[in-house]
Amino acid sequence: MSYLELRDIRKSYYLGNQEFKVLKGINLNFERGEFVSILGESGGGKSTLMNIIGGLDSNYEGDVFLKGESLRHETTKQLDAYRRQTIGFIFQNFNLISHLTILQNVMVSLEMTSLSHAEQEERAKELLDKVGLTEHIKKFPNQLSGGQKQRVAIARALASDPEIIIADEPTGALDSENTKEILQLLYQIAAEGKLVITVTHSQTVADYGTRIVRLADGQISEDIELKPAYPADSEHELATHTLRFGATLKMALDNMKYNWKRNLLIIIGAAIGIFSVILMQGLGNGVQGYMNHEIYSQINPNAVQVAKNVSSDELAEGSKKVNLTNQDRQRFEKIKNVKDVQEGYYVQGGTRLQNGKKTANLQMMQTYNDTIKKKSIKQGHAPKNGEILLTKENAQKLNKKDTNALIGKKITYTQTVMNDQKQPVQLKQDLTVSGIASANSGSTSVTYKTLKQMYADQNIKLAPNFMTVVIKGNAKNVKPVQTKIKDYKTGKKATYTITGAGAIVDTLNTYIDLAVNVLAAIAGISLLVSAIMIIVVLYISVSERTKEIGILRALGASKGSIRNLFFSEAFFIGLFAAILAIALALLIQVGANSLSQAGIHYAIMQISGSNIAFGAIVSIVISLLAALSPAGRAARLDPIESLSYE
């Protein structure tokens, strides 16, 4: 059994229906220690044969046996491993990766071995030393002469210590001096006991070997042994694996560095979208916070007003349905975190204040309750029994010049109400002005007790038409209480409604949320543009790197690794775009807030941790999604076609 055996290899190319037979039944046996030169006319099928031996082409008839095992039994992955481990390729046009240094070019192959990183680097340096390039390891391929490039390629081919070296016209692009050096190296490899198969046009090259095989008309026309084969080495191929994810990440990063100007532009482009989304969310948080802050500086967030949920008709009739009872009070008191339930009454119209000749008709009067913040009382104090708190507006009607002079003075309060017989009755009482409240906080108010007494004086029993539920602790406790109250049903209808400023805050927040989401979605459209941009760039990258893909495949990288290479690139675009966007957004936040602090004493931009996380995740996910199609295309590229891509 020979080390490598070709049995009846046939291969045709088809142009349309027309068949072009290139190989017409090749039978050859090879042993390690041989230096075989394959000669033949141009277009005779030498490269085709080498691609078959090298496991790059599996679309042929016949069989290739390695140590008696047919390559036909191999899966795609096993063929990748065969190329990595058993085959070392050397090409006429060197096929080095132009954006990697000499050392990195050799390292690519070594990264697919089981050696540790330090061992890989040591071996790469050893191999480069062996081919005489120690001084050049930091150079890029375009900084080397042809002979030097081919020596790099030889070092790379030897990286995983393969048993077979396939060289397709390795000296075709070299002058005679360099040819000699390369042949010397190949000779040395064979002498060390490996199988070297070289395609050549040159008889001088062929004379270097141990054996000459001539190809003519798709068949072997001559097979001459010049010298006996060198003794085979003891087999010690390195264990290999395809490019690990870490390696593809690093390669992607290297490539991005190489094309840094273009990639920077892409990253900036992608960052704009993410940046706008983060900024919108931060602004939304800020505006919402500011609104709530403003409202809650006037009203107490821990007190909500609850009324019966009645129709406007029932309300107009003065139906008893609007009244809240002891049963309602008990319900509220039972809810978790409720500290107090206060009775309240409000009237619209029919109420009048009089100070001497001056009068003020009240559009609305409600009893004093805990939703009104003590802070909003600018002068004086909250009303006690027999007292009245005036809004600034009403106070001005009663004493234009000096509203403060009203405090402590008695004014006359009148209100027209219906008695139990539906007859209008007038309540009338002198009340002391307790204080003046700021214009936009609540209403002119008396205590519930004061009002109840006025009703009682006319033999009418006052029932509350709203209750103030006071909630203890943090403002966060408020929402669950509100929800509990809203959940009570009478039939299908909610029993209660939340009224007063607290209810507005909720609605307002809903609207702000909506507005922010709409703005963020509009900003999100620019993400679509980013995604398309990334797709285009990755497609360009794939076509620019077609040759590199072919090289990597020839070195034994799997399709999956090629795919990962482009996913890695996309990942970095997403990551860097996110970092840039976040940094920019935070910078704008600092600027905007220092302005808004000066103007409205409030930080109007509040980018939260989750906004940042959201931006980062969206950026990376979009980039990876954009990479799906280009990465798939790269993985599907045919390695032979890619290698011949110019």
Ligand SMILES: Nc1ncnc2c1ncn2[C@@H]1O[C@H](COP(=O)(O)OP(=O)(O)OP(=O)(O)O)[C@@H](O)[C@H]1O
């Ligand atoms: N992908 C392909 N599609 C169609 N025909 C092809 C393809 N690749 C090679 N051929 C044809 O197959 C024949 C053998 O090509 P091959 O490259 O193996 O020749 P070669 O012996 O290596 O020639 P050279 O010495 O010029 O490199 C040629 O006629 C070529 O045109």
Ligand SMILES: [Mg+2]
């Ligand atoms: Mg060829």
